[in-house]
Amino acid sequence: MGAGLIRDLGFGAAALVFLLLIPAFGGGAGLNDFLIYVAAYGLLALSLNLLTGYTGLVSFGHAAYFASGAYSFGLLMQSGEVSVPVAFVLSVGFTALMALVIGAICVRLKEIYFAFLTLAFQMMFHSIILTWVSLTGGDQGLMGGIPRPVFWGIDLSGPESFYAFCMVVFVICALILRQIVQSPFGHTLRMIRDNPERAVFLGVNTYWAKLLAFVLAGAIASVGGILLALFASGAYPEFAYWTMSGQAIFMIMLGGSRVFLGPLLGAALLQGLNHYITGWTEHHGLVLGIVIVVAVLGLRRGIADFALDWAQSRRERRDAPADPAPAVSGEKA
Amino acid sequence: MDLDALFGCLSVPACAVTQVSTGLIIGMLLFLVASGLSLIFGVLGVINFAHGAFYMLGAYFALAAYQLTGNFLAALGAGALGMALFGAIFERLFVSRIYGRDVLMQLLLCYAFVLILDDMVKIIWGAEYRMMGMPQSFAVPPLFIAGGPVPPYYLFMIGISVVVGGLLWLGIARTRFGKLVRAAAHNPQMVGALGVNTSLLYASVFGVGSLLAGLAGALAAPVRSLTPGMGLSILIESFIVTVIGGMGSIVGAFVASLLIGLTRSFGSLGFPLFVDGAMFVMMALVLILRPSGLFGRQV
Numbered sequence: 001m002g003a004g005l006i007r008d009l010g011f012g013a014a015a016l017v018f019l020l021l022i023p024a025f026g027g028g029a030g031l032n033d034f035l036i037y038v039a040a041y042g043l044l045a046l047s048l049n050l051l052t053g054y055t056g057l058v059s060f061g062h063a064a065y066f067a068s069g070a071y072s073f074g075l076l077m078q079s080g081e082v083s084v085p086v087a088f089v090l091s092v093g094f095t096a097l098m099a100l101v102i103g104a105i106c107v108r109l110k111e112i113y114f115a116f117l118t119l120a121f122q123m124m125f126h127s128i129i130l131t132w133v134s135l136t137g138g139d140q141g142l143m144g145g146i147p148r149p150v151f152w153g154i155d156l157s158g159p160e161s162f163y164a165f166c167m168v169v170f171v172i173c174a175l176i177l178r179q180i181v182q183s184p185f186g187h188t189l190r191m192i193r194d195n196p197e198r199a200v201f202l203g204v205n206t207y208w209a210k211l212l213a214f215v216l217a218g219a220i221a222s223v224g225g226i227l228l229a230l231f232a233s234g235a236y237p238e239f240a241y242w243t244m245s246g247q248a249i250f251m252i253m254l255g256g257s258r259v260f261l262g263p264l265l266g267a268a269l270l271q272g273l274n275h276y277i278t279g280w281t282e283h284h285g286l287v288l289g290i291v292i293v294v295a296v297l298g299l300r301r302g303i304a305d306f307a308l309d310w311a312q313s314r315r316e317r318r319d320a321p322a323d324p325a326p327a328v329s330g331e332k333a
Numbered sequence: 334m335d336l337d338a339l340f341g342c343l344s345v346p347a348c349a350v351t352q353v354s355t356g357l358i359i360g361m362l363l364f365l366v367a368s369g370l371s372l373i374f375g376v377l378g379v380i381n382f383a384h385g386a387f388y389m390l391g392a393y394f395a396l397a398a399y400q401l402t403g404n405f406l407a408a409l410g411a412g413a414l415g416m417a418l419f420g421a422i423f424e425r426l427f428v429s430r431i432y433g434r435d436v437l438m439q440l441l442l443c444y445a446f447v448l449i450l451d452d453m454v455k456i457i458w459g460a461e462y463r464m465m466g467m468p469q470s471f472a473v474p475p476l477f478i479a480g481g482p483v484p485p486y487y488l489f490m491i492g493i494s495v496v497v498g499g500l501l502w503l504g505i506a507r508t509r510f511g512k513l514v515r516a517a518a519h520n521p522q523m524v525g526a527l528g529v530n531t532s533l534l535y536a537s538v539f540g541v542g543s544l545l546a547g548l549a550g551a552l553a554a555p556v557r558s559l560t561p562g563m564g565l566s567i568l569i570e571s572f573i574v575t576v577i578g579g580m581g582s583i584v585g586a587f588v589a590s591l592l593i594g595l596t597r598s599f600g601s602l603g604f605p606l607f608v609d610g611a612m613f614v615m616m617a618l619v620l621i622l623r624p625s626g627l628f629g630r631q632v
Binding site for chain 2: 113119247
């Protein structure tokens with residue numbers, strides 16, 4: 001555990017240094033903006049994978065917490081009465097509370113029923129945003145910009161400092177998620193996914209474990225929403241629309257759900273394809289669709305999962321050249 | 334919120350008739366799409382995320398055939414049979430390759446086809462709204478029922494949907510093909526071991542499901558404006574219908590479609606901004622109180 005923590009911290013620090021050095025080496029504003037997008041959507045996908053990949057709960061309503069973070073943070077900052085850190089903590093807290101209430105109802109259900117009920121709650125949230133025009137601006141979104149007052153001597157108004165802020169927040173959240181996944185609680189979640197009866201026999205209260213995972217995932221998704229709201233200087237009802245949750249699922253499936261950073265890879269790929277294909281052809285749906293079809297039919301699993309299986313079968317062949325037993329695709333991350 | 338408008342309309346027969354007829358045609362289109370979705374899910378276990386795109390494609394096929402021949406029956410046939418063929422080929426070429434894989438992988442594949450088909454339609458027919466217009470034979474003055482005008486085409490749509498729904502029920506409950514379909518839904522290995530060509534069976538089930546989506550699209554073409562992406566909202570409503578009615582139940586899909594159709598048409602008077610919200614509230618209530626749906630078998 002201790003060694004794993006040190007390794008994760010080292011990896012996180014190295015990744016952060018690398019990300020912070022990108023602008024200094026001629027990354028350009030376009031690349032910075034792209035990485036901020038990837039960080040925001042990456043948190044959405046990584047946190048959803050705590051439910052989908054590690055607990056076996058396919059939530060189709062995860063973007064509700066993303067949107068809740070964006071809207072509550074935007075509204076708190078627009079009120080002008082709180083600083084950035086206070087608004088940040090309050091937004092995450094509010095979202096966790098919302099996830100607690102919704103999760104308490106949803107995690108009783110299994111499989112596809114769970115997926116549909118989370119979808120229903122997300123769309124109710126979306127409808128409330130559209131209907132409560134006086135608070136949320138309805139279908140126009142939260143207009144008027146989100147102020148970024150100086151806090152703790154940090155000024156987020158410049159693009160460089162804002163980029164650095166996003167990267168630091170992203171790396172911290174990813175490290176927190178990683179520790180959750182590697183903790184005994186994370187292993188309990190895997191057991192609930194693989195064999196819920198066994199988990200119950202061993203004295204695990206699966207209801208509370210699933211609910212806790214639901215709340216933690218919602219809270220981290222809200223941080224992604226906060227980053228995106230700050231970046232876009234507004235919050236929009238599309239954040240809460242079901243296609244946003246769908247995209248998060250597709251990021252996980254494309255990147256891979258069994259490797260911790262797989263969903264991040266998926267987020268980077270989908271966002272990257274979206275950004276760069278749009279500049280290159282107007283038929284970006286066609287190109288993106290064909291890329292996904294080729295990936296799905298060619299690999300039949302996420303890209304990182306494919307790499308994991310490939311590396312494992314290679315290692316097994318090297319270790320036991322005489323044994324022709326097929327590689328077992330196992331759980332590693 | 335404008336509940337006065339809602340109650341005002343309910344107390345005037347003419348207004349109520351108009352709203353009911355609008356609700357019925359929304360419901361019937363939904364019923365066709367949702368029963369296809371439910372059939373494919375029930376037998377193949379695939380959530381066909383591209384079903385809304387099939388509905389859209391059916392509408393555009395019908396538009397093309399109508400512009401070519403000027404015959405509305407040809408348009409209906411092109412929409413329905415064209416999509417049946419398309420669906421069967423789609424199943425053989427793509428979906429069949431990932432049976433037994435993660436269900437979410439199938440979802441991702443279907444999503445890719447939503448993107449591809451939307452863009453194909455954009456390339457072939459353009460991104461702007463297209464209108465088919467009312468076919469000649471239906472371009473007649475509306476009927477008046479209790480003082481409310483009802484276009485004859487609405488009655489045709491309702492009639493054809495009820496007939497198709499009845500045929501679907503009969504086909505599944507009473508024919509040999511239906512027996513095979515139900516058996517394959519239950520235990521595909523055993524059906525295969527008994528000498529039934531399950532590949533062909535799967536392709537035809539996918540074809541029938543797609544036919545229903547295509548028929549709905551073709552029926553919608555004269556009364557809806559056609560646009561790429563028109564399948565998105567009907568897809569999500571079909572999910573609601575499937576959940577409320579109970580997965581795999583045709584009767585359930587019928588009742589739930591009517592419920593959603595009427596909620597849409599009356600809701601647009603009383604609570605226009607919260608119509609979607611109201612549908613999802615109903616869906617959530619059903620899932621919480623009776624997860625298997627109103628007409629589904631208890632799990």
